[in-house]
Amino acid sequence: MSPHLSEDDIDDLLYMARAGEEGEFRALKAELCQRENIAVLELLELARDEGSGNGVLHMAAANGHAGLIQELCKDLSDPSPQNPPMLAIINGQNTAGNTALHWAALNGHLESVKVLLEQGSDPTITNQRGHDAVYEAELNDKKEVVEWVLTEGGEGLEEAVGGDTGDGDETSPEENMETEQNPGAEEVEISTKLREELGKIGIQEPTSNT
Template identity: 60%
Template sequence: MAPKLSEDEIDDLLYFARTGDKAEFNALKDELCKRENVREGRLLEAAREEESGNGILHMAAANGHSDLLCELCKSLYAPTGPQNPELLSILNSQNKAGNTALHWAALNGHLEAVKVLLEEGADPTITNQRGHDAVFEAEVNDKREVVEWVLKEGGEVLESGVAGGEEREREGEEVGDEDEGMEEGSGKEDVMGEDGVAGEGSAKLEKKLGEMDI
């Protein structure tokens, strides 16, 4: 049975994930899990913003809180091993724009968060509603460190999933309030970036793949 969370409780969980306040987040998470008699995974699945579909991992990833992401993933480990259906489902959960936590970490250039998500089993081949995977978003937002690391470390999985030589149409539209986070102390919105020119990102990624020994 899904936990019954109030709108304020969901907002608080998302806010603490967004700011990376682990102490406040864990205190509220433990209190709600005990009250609702649910495991952490059920709470993470339920704590989503209704309008945007954003979850706790989206907020932590968008703002580069790799330590919180690592802690959350470890809390979902199964007795038989780290990766399990529940963890993978939460890791790869898409918001209403089709973006996963990995999309957000990649396009905002948060390499350590990208590393945690991929190491825990995030799928880099998932595309959002624009047909963009996480590495493509990083590429068109000029997050070169993320692109180069992921392409080098991702191996054959990324080679088959990234870009794929497929033409991508330019939409030139910034994702708005439904798809944004906030970096604490930055004074600016940490939003999903604009789309690139059709095919440009794909061509660059294919060239990088050809040059790199992966």
């Protein structure tokens, strides 16, 4: 029988990743992997929001939980760091083409940006608007992220990032992301169960600045 995660399982994983509840996430991760007899890699492949395409790494990156990202990357580094299946997860795009690195960058979470780049995130990937992660950071005035990536992110990286499609798009960051369902925009759609859980601990629904 193929592994299966229920909607509640996925909601719980995404919620814990978004809220940064590392202990609870770790326990649920172990429980689900044992129940379904799967590795963490397979768990993360399954744990994606059906509508937006956002996964656990998107949620953690959008909210700056660098420690959780680091832990998940360690889990994925088997048999070796930056193996192809691991890179496929880290560079996975949601329905709007955004990777976890896009969300860490545009929300200004520098430590998460550092971890993702160190673990193999590809900064040249563009979303459906033709924007890479650094360009999204520029649009949202996240100068610290932009400056670090261009000066410390790696030799030659400044030549590979920070571009768009060259179509003269001068719309605002909010307009750029208006069609996105993501963990950092007002347009995000989350289940009633997940919304209730967020409310219990005083976490607001995602906004463009979270």
